[in-house]
Amino acid sequence: xxxxxTLLGGESTGKTxxxxxxxxxxNSQGVSTRLVPEHLRHWCETQGRAPRAExxxxxxxxxxxxxxxxxxxxxxxxxxxxxxxxxxxxYSELYFNDVGLQPEARDWQRxxxxxxxxxxxxxxxxxGFFRDSEAIRDATDAVLRRELxxxxxxxxxxxxxxxxxxxxxxxxxxRSLGLDxxxxxxxxxxxxxxxxxxxxxxxxxxxxxxxxxLARDNTGANTP
Numbered sequence: 001x002x003x004x005x006t007l008l009g010g011e012s013t014g015k016t017x018x019x020x021x022x023x024x025x026x027n028s029q030g031v032s033t034r035l036v037p038e039h040l041r042h043w044c045e046t047q048g049r050a051p052r053a054e055x056x057x058x059x060x061x062x063x064x065x066x067x068x069x070x071x072x073x074x075x076x077x078x079x080x081x082x083x084x085x086x087x088x089x090x091y092s093e094l095y096f097n098d099v100g101l102q103p104e105a106r107d108w109q110r111x112x113x114x115x116x117x118x119x120x121x122x123x124x125x126x127x128g129f130f131r132d133s134e135a136i137r138d139a140t141d142a143v144l145r146r147e148l149x150x151x152x153x154x155x156x157x158x159x160x161x162x163x164x165x166x167x168x169x170x171x172x173x174x175r176s177l178g179l180d181x182x183x184x185x186x187x188x189x190x191x192x193x194x195x196x197x198x199x200x201x202x203x204x205x206x207x208x209x210x211x212x213x214l215a216r217d218n219t220g221a222n223t224p
Contacts, residue, residue, distance in 0.1 A: 002034070002076040003177050004067060006084045006109070008148075008155075009118030010140030012125050014165065016041075018118070018158065019082040021166045022173070026078055029181055034070045036081040039063045040088055053096040060085035060092075060101055064108050078177070084109060090143040094136060106151040114176050116169060117144060119159035 005022070007015045019035055026033040039062050044050055051059055063085055070079045086109050089101035109115065120141055124134035148155050156172045158165060174181040 002071040002073060002079045003113040004071050004079045004081065004111075005114045005116065005173060005177075006067075006081045006112050007116050007118060008084060008087055008144050010087075010090075010137035010144075012122065012134075012137055013118035013120065013141075014122050015082050015118055018116075018165060018169060019080050022080050022169060025166065025170060026080075026173075026179075026181070031077050031179060031181070032075055033078040033080060034073060034076045036063075036067045036070050036079060038083040039066060040083065040091075050095075053092070053098060056088055056092040056096070056098070057101055060088040060105060063088060078173075078179075081112075084112070086144060086147055087140070090140050090147070093143055094139055102147060106147055106153075109148070109153060110151055114173065115148065115153055115155040116172065117141075117148070117155050117157045119157050121159050122161070 007019050009015050016038065019037075023033045023035040040051070040059050043059060063081075063083065067079060067081045067084065070076065070081075085101070085105040089099075089105035092098045092101050120138065124137055156176075158169050158172070160166075160168050170181045173179055
């Protein structure tokens, strides 16, 4: 079964661009990788509207099913998912004051191999249709952090512009999934783990959670 890498974040946080870039780079380096696009975005484009409250659960479950099915592919080593049920659950909470999707979303997220949370260092850009506001993006980030911590999930926040964002994500994948993808950061050879806590709104929490993930990988344990 393929290793599952999920990208979390609100609107205009670079999930789609990074997911596509990761898939392209991994495949170019001989790692068979499949991209699972954001089902919610496709649904909105097809329907020409945002979903209603009662449609949120179905969208979340479809996103989970698409990722699970991709991971079962016999020729796939890594699945990169552009969003998960946890993002849809966050939207449901923010737009409809409904936290009912959160428990199922947390349970599903615990099964993935690696969780990347998109940093808020990219400028917010309106798409003239679905994207709401920078305030909603920030609120989504806060809900996602809360739910990841509530789930006891290790995660890494990804920062940077353009190629720097991709390279940081690749270093995380290489370390956590045991893949030979990019030249290691010099700090690794000195026995220190390079980190970006100085850019993080909650550095102690992220450092602690991701260190837990690395420790579990080193002992061969599965992410909860």
